[in-house]
Amino acid sequence: MFLLFDIGGTNMRIAVSTDGQTISNSKIVPTPKEFDQGILDFKQVADELSKGEKIEGIAGGVAGPIDKEKTCLVKSPNIPGWINKPLKTELEKAFNCKVILENDTTVGGIGEAVAGAGKGSKIVAYIALGSGVGGKRVVDGKVPEDSFNFEPGHQIIVPFGDLCKCGGKGHMEPYVSGAYFEKKLGQKGENIIDQKIWDEITRYLAIGLVNATVFWTPDIIVLGGSVSKSIPLEKVNSYLKEFLTIYPTAPQVVLGALGHDAGFYGALELLK
Numbered sequence: 001m002f003l004l005f006d007i008g009g010t011n012m013r014i015a016v017s018t019d020g021q022t023i024s025n026s027k028i029v030p031t032p033k034e035f036d037q038g039i040l041d042f043k044q045v046a047d048e049l050s051k052g053e054k055i056e057g058i059a060g061g062v063a064g065p066i067d068k069e070k071t072c073l074v075k076s077p078n079i080p081g082w083i084n085k086p087l088k089t090e091l092e093k094a095f096n097c098k099v100i101l102e103n104d105t106t107v108g109g110i111g112e113a114v115a116g117a118g119k120g121s122k123i124v125a126y127i128a129l130g131s132g133v134g135g136k137r138v139v140d141g142k143v144p145e146d147s148f149n150f151e152p153g154h155q156i157i158v159p160f161g162d163l164c165k166c167g168g169k170g171h172m173e174p175y176v177s178g179a180y181f182e183k184k185l186g187q188k189g190e191n192i193i194d195q196k197i198w199d200e201i202t203r204y205l206a207i208g209l210v211n212a213t214v215f216w217t218p219d220i221i222v223l224g225g226s227v228s229k230s231i232p233l234e235k236v237n238s239y240l241k242e243f244l245t246i247y248p249t250a251p252q253v254v255l256g257a258l259g260h261d262a263g264f265y266g267a268l269e270l271l272k
């Protein structure tokens with residue numbers, strides 16, 4: 001039996017897979033603010049889901065950048081109590097098996113690339129639109145080594161433009177993320193009905209996707225994250241076609257197919 005997880009700033013999702021291919025059962029619980037409690041809750045949910053069966057391997061993602069050795073979270077605005085805490089080691093101790101830890105966007109991107117909307121495409125650009133913006137380039141189901149994390153949300157799309165929470169100006173994140181909608185427009189993405197606002201948002205997003213395309217050359221662009229469902233896809237595709245003049249065709253922009261389960265399928269792939 002395999003254990004899969006997706007630890008977010010608000011919730012922890014934990015699942016078991018008996019065959020290493022499909023999800024057998026899963027549960028969502030709030031992410032405790034303190035790390036020690038987090039490990040206790042994780043163990044309790046895992047024991048409940050596995051019904052005491054031996055765990056052969058564990059894999060999953062955590063929200064935020066992790067250290068180079070992939071053992072712990074190094075930065076997080078939502079769960080600061082987990083920063084630099086030995087997540088991988090504690091799980092290895094608790095379950096006495098191999099543990100693979102990754103950044104949650106990496107795991108979600110791999111999941112969509114191998115089992116979701118990117119299935120069948122060699123190079124997938126995964127862009128996660130949530131309260132922030134993240135993304136990964138996935139090639140043949142794997143995220144290539146990088147010196148730094150890919151940060152498509154922090155590419156400059158407007159010279160000297162709006163202030164980003166990272167301190168930079170004109171980055172994509174303050175133009176297309178959930179936090180921006182709430183801060184500047186006072187409403188969540190799903191509540192915006194003004195087509196003029198959507199037109200502006202999709203234009204900025206398309207500029208970011210043009211850049212992602214010329215640097216990443218994806219066969220397909222998969223949008224994930226909570227905000228993605230509100231985005232008018234036709235508009236994004238049409239602007240991308242209009243702006244991306246160097247290629248005869250633009251990659252198709254599609255919605256992720258797995259929702260919150262993307263992380264579980266990505267974790268299964270990591271265990272293979």
Ligand SMILES: [Zn+2]
Nearest residue numbers: 154164166171
């Ligand atoms: Zn930024």
